[in-house]
Amino acid sequence: MMANALAWFWNERFWLPHNVTWADMRNPDGVTFPQAEDLYMxxxxxxxxxxxxxxxxxxxxxxxxxALKIQAAGPRKAQSNAILEKVFTSITKNPGDKHLDGLAKQLDWDVRTIQRWFRRRRNQEKxxxxxxxxxxxxxxxxxxxxxxxxxxxxxxxxxxxxxxxxxxxxxxxxxxxxxxxxxxxxxxxxxxxxxxxxxxxxxxxxxxxxxxxxxxxxxxxxxxxxxxxxxxxxxxxxxxxxxxxxxxxxxxxxxxxxxxxxxxxxxxxxxxxxxxxxxxxxxxxxxxxxxxxxxxxxxxxxxxxxxxxxxxxxxxxxxxxxxxxxxxxxxxxGKCSWCKLPHCCTYPRTTAATSRAAQTTTSERATGPKARRAGRATARAMARAAPTAPTATCSRERPREPTSTEMPAAAGAAASHGPGLGLHTTA
Incomplete structure (x- = not known):
């Protein structure tokens, strides 16, 4: 049975051109030709x-x-939890609002903590x-x-x-x-x-x-x-x-x-x-x-x-x-990183009112959809009511939003020195 299978697989009419046999390829007269057995090496x-x-x-x-100081430690590990681990391995790695609400009631955790756990658990596999x-x-x-x-x-x-x-x-x-x-x-x-x-x-x-x-x-x-x-x-x-x-x-x-x-x-x-x-x-x-x-x-x-x-x-x-x-x-x-104009890559200054509005919006993320919509509406109303400084933005690239650590400094600069331009380069 095995011999018939090998004979069928190594059929000369499939592998070789017409009028050529395997015997012709068996290294005649000391000339070396490729042999299928060589592939076993x-x-x-x-x-x-x-x-x-x-x-x-x-x-x-x-x-x-x-020597290049490359980070050796992996991402921060998630807290051990059997229920969340079972959901992560067998159901979904990115739970939606319905799953998050159910897990929050079951574990008596807030939604933001559960979202953080799933994010750390996903990063843990990287x-x-x-x-x-x-x-x-x-x-x-x-x-x-x-x-x-x-x-x-x-x-x-x-x-x-x-x-x-x-x-x-x-x-x-x-x-x-x-x-x-x-x-x-x-x-x-x-x-x-x-x-x-x-x-x-x-x-x-x-x-x-x-x-x-x-x-x-x-x-x-x-x-x-x-x-x-x-x-x-x-x-x-x-x-x-x-x-x-x-x-x-x-x-x-x-x-x-x-x-x-x-x-x-x-x-x-x-x-x-x-x-x-x-x-x-x-x-x-x-x-x-x-x-x-x-x-x-x-x-x-x-x-x-x-x-x-x-x-x-x-x-x-x-x-x-x-x-x-x-x-x-x-x-x-990297388009704006090569631009030499000093006014090209500026981002808007943030006032204290808009900073509080942004923090309010962030805190509302852990709640339901209705609360999030209400929080965004409140943030927009507060932003419209607060005076803002003149801005100069790049027409070719969306301006970078300041981080949470930059917001208080930007607000203090706007309060003490008035409007200004902050030059930054795109990484």
Missing amino acids: AFPLALGIFVLRIVFERCIARPCAY PSPLAKFCESMWRFMFYLYVFVYGLRLLSQSTWVWDSRQCWYNHPYQPLPSDIQYYYIVELAFYWSLMFSQFTDIKRKDFFMMFMHHLITVSLISFSYIVNMVRMGSVILCMHDAADFLLEAAKMANYARYQKLCDLLFILFALVFFVTRLGLFPFWPVRSTMFESWEIVGPYPSWWVFVGLLVLLQCLHVIWSYLILRIACKLLRK
Whole structure:
């Protein structure tokens, strides 16, 4: 039964071009061709990479984080409460007004305290900046290493500059040992990412990243078995070009070097758009779909390989949209920080009356909807009745509201010195 299943899976008519058999690929005359058994080496190597990652994060990344004074402590833990914990784990992590009122009556707590408990409990599941920095530093070092190695490898290859040479005499193309090493290391790393993703920091794009790792492992395995390693090595190096820049931007963000983070992210976005929206579809995908069709001809596993490339390009488009959204927010956020006009980024002064109105509105948040509406109406009435100072606001950005600690100082300045302008820069 198992022999029949293996014979069906390794059917030559699926994997290989016409008139090619597995016997032809068994390293004749001392020439090395890719063998499917070579891929088994990736599993123990993936385990070794995972162990190396643990050692690297504890012995190298963590001391670097301490030197940069990155916060090691996580968020403040919520008070132990069995009832709220059951609601949090089995019902909802963001209770509405109905749940809040019921829990307040059941526990004899005020609504504001329950809201604070759920906020702390949600933050409790977030990892500390130290853990994020260690993970990003490990990925940065690996991506940088494989990118430099792949770039050096491809720069010494003649078929990189003429993509048609990737398909001449296919699949009878000898496998150099350095390309085999490059392939196995990349495959082992993505296998380790697939397994460690369930224990790593959970992110919003968990499903997309899992799909990306699955497609990448399939592409590496497919291209190795059918000896498409020339074009496959180009694809690997093209993807590694932007990954280490993203991890570097994350490290700068965790270390609170915001300007460096913004610069690295913009550089990452440019490289990402150039390599994955410009080069990838018009170089590897075009060569695989048209040049290999013309030189080698299609066969069943070729269609699977092309389908995976197209699916990977769809993920590139989705990620490009998300990156573009973040870049637009970054530009909008830093628009006034580059403005040299002294009157551009001012915010209105707050009088003592409006400060009391704001505090009244804040205190009403813990009550019901009717009370909140009445409190807001009272605050608006008090704000209209109180005299306000002349203001100058930026026409391009919504003025920043002063914090609760700034309100008394602003009120005192308005009372003693009269109206004035407070210049601030956008972070």
